[in-house]
Amino acid sequence: MTARTTAPATRMRSADRRALVLEAATAVFGERGYVGATTEAVAKAAGVSQPYVVRMFGTKEDLFLAVLRRALDLLLATFRGAIDAGGPEHRADHADLHSRIAHSYADLLGDRGLLLSLMHGFILGSDPAIGACARDGFLEVYRLLRDEAGFAPEEVRDFLADGMLLNTLVGLRMVDAYDASPAARELLETALPSKLEFLRSLGPA
Amino acid sequence: MTARTTAPATRMRSADRRALVLEAATAVFGERGYVGATTEAVAKAAGVSQPYVVRMFGTKEDLFLAVLRRALDLLLATFRGAIDAGGPEHRADHADLHSRIAHSYADLLGDRGLLLSLMHGFILGSDPAIGACARDGFLEVYRLLRDEAGFAPEEVRDFLADGMLLNTLVGLRMVDAYDASPAARELLETALPSKLEFLRSLGPA
């Protein structure tokens, strides 16, 4: 840990600033998509200048790739945390493990930016760089669930399918229709085991 | 039906031309997303001029909304066709109905543009006009499956989840990784009951 007591408030260690920009970028890319998000909006959200954002990451595409990679790493880390949680005595109970992993995913539902940046990446598979990164990450998740969590292939598929539906409902802002539409209400209550109240508490817009 | 035998080849009835542009737009929006797609690319794909595309639909947003609406209507019509297929004697067999609907969805998998335009719409829920249209359409599908196909809420949820996974795999171009990645191969073979060969035959790029 380098001493840095005299650094002005506008200066941070580059790693910290980078993390800050990456988090802001995740929110902006999630909301407007890869092309729709502007480096200016990211800069504003991070409280820095637009050219500085570009400087830090090279190009807008590089920035999005970094956002994607970070989101995937966070997702993988979350699942690994759930696998490790409870200690060795729980490892043998497969139903319990499955439940822990599912709950750990539900915890991520509050991070719109993370989930939707991933989704935007997933459906841009035709872009050479983005597609390669997205496919890779998706397969890493698949292998993690199969090999480290011990899921059967069909179990992984069902789990991923659930995740994609949840992500879609988040993207749709389906909670905004909860009050006005009985169908929305029923769908949300069927699809979200327990996290509905939490999601609604995040509020509209 | 107005007689129009003397019309030059470059002129069509507006309804036909509109349908042509809409189909081209579906492909372009699906590939690059709402913001990433340009009216110029749509025009080129449809073989007309860029200003004409704008003229026909008002704005790019109006065009995307028309694409979304058309995709949703096609999806709903496909499901209704599956529900009606086989005549009244099959209506009582729920498992058979479920299977017919699932297969009818698999038939849509060949239309990347359709599926991915929908997905792009679904994850842009924060946009006022697009979000409203997307939520609405998604709920129409939900109600169709529940009320017209007689699915239980959990059954609808599982069906929608499967659909979102399939759409995501299409968006990811996961078939491109089939040969190089055993995990991709296993995932695709687990997630796609029978349409894998067909999807692969569509080829890369």
Added chain:
DNA sequence: GTCTATATCTTGATAGAC
């Protein structure tokens, strides 16, 4: 109905000061 020309705005990226 359809095109050409073009105005206008946005935006990613670069140059260079501090």
Added chain:
DNA sequence: GTCTATCAAGATATAGAC
């Protein structure tokens, strides 16, 4: 490390001819 100024490219939308 970070900002200001600015350029060059691209994209939507309009005007107006045919």
